Amino acid sequence: xxxxDVPVAFAIGSIFADAAHRQLRTGRPEYYYHxxxxxxxxxxxxxxxxxxxxxLNYFGWETTHMWWHEDSVTAYPFYVPIFIIIxxxxxxxxxxxxxxxxxxxxxxxxxVVYLLIFLYSAVWIFGQTNSTLRLGTYDEWxxxxxxxxxxxxxxxxxxxxxxxxxxxxxxFFVLRLRKEGKHLDT
Numbered sequence: 001x002x003x004x005d006v007p008v009a010f011a012i013g014s015i016f017a018d019a020a021h022r023q024l025r026t027g028r029p030e031y032y033y034h035x036x037x038x039x040x041x042x043x044x045x046x047x048x049x050x051x052x053x054x055x056l057n058y059f060g061w062e063t064t065h066m067w068w069h070e071d072s073v074t075a076y077p078f079y080v081p082i083f084i085i086i087x088x089x090x091x092x093x094x095x096x097x098x099x100x101x102x103x104x105x106x107x108x109x110x111x112v113v114y115l116l117i118f119l120y121s122a123v124w125i126f127g128q129t130n131s132t133l134r135l136g137t138y139d140e141w142x143x144x145x146x147x148x149x150x151x152x153x154x155x156x157x158x159x160x161x162x163x164x165x166x167x168x169x170x171x172f173f174v175l176r177l178r179k180e181g182k183h184l185d186t
Contacts, residue, residue, distance in 0.1 A: 001064050001132065002083060004121040005051040009087050010094030011114035012047065012170065013039050017098025018110055019174040022181030024102045036095055038173055043091045046169035048084070050162045055080065058135055058155055064124075065131045065141040 016039040017024060023031035054062040055073045073079050094114075101110040125132045135155060136146035150156055 001062055001124070002051060002055070003064055003066075004124050006083075006087055006090045007117045008121060009043060009047065009091040010097075011117035012042065013091045013094025013096070014098035014101075014110050014114040014117075015170070015174060016042070016177060017095055017102050018107065018114070019177035020181055021102045021107055021110075022184040023177075024099055025105075026184060027103070032099065035099075035177065036092070038177060039091060039095045040088075042169060042173050043088065046166055047091075048087055050166060051083070051087070052080065053158065053162070055083070057158075060137050060141060060146065061132075061135045061149065061155075064128070065134065065138050065146070069138045071137040071139070 016035055020031065020035040020038075024035060051062060059068070059071065059073045068076065068079075070076065097113065098110045101107070101113070131141065133149050134141055134146035135149055135152055140146040149159070
């Protein structure tokens, strides 16, 4: 859902700064650029395409049946370009904030930022299950006919697949950044 995809992209930028905190605290530019590059590689290849897939194929669900009343994202010609710009701005601003906090020695403040974002995401999903667990169009949702997410096998398969890809890649990159910094003094 775009309402959580953008904040989660921000959180992931902060997570990468956390994972590379030893490197970033040195102040060496190569560590900064490497971590920023890693963040962007993750966002490009392992995250940004996921909300785009769901926007194109499950528009009502991806927008949580709010504010957007048409059946398809194609009814809003500027939606996808604006979403992509905002997504990557959030991802990079999240890294910038994480970098700033880590550099200032406020690692726990950075962690609070991304933990609060994940808490917000959970509240968003589970606090309004009548819309977040329903597929279909806005009109189907309003009429009470929107199917549950588990009733569409393609959706369910893609949701599971994307969560695995996203989670495995995030774990891989975070562990790699942490391993790269193990040799540095804290």
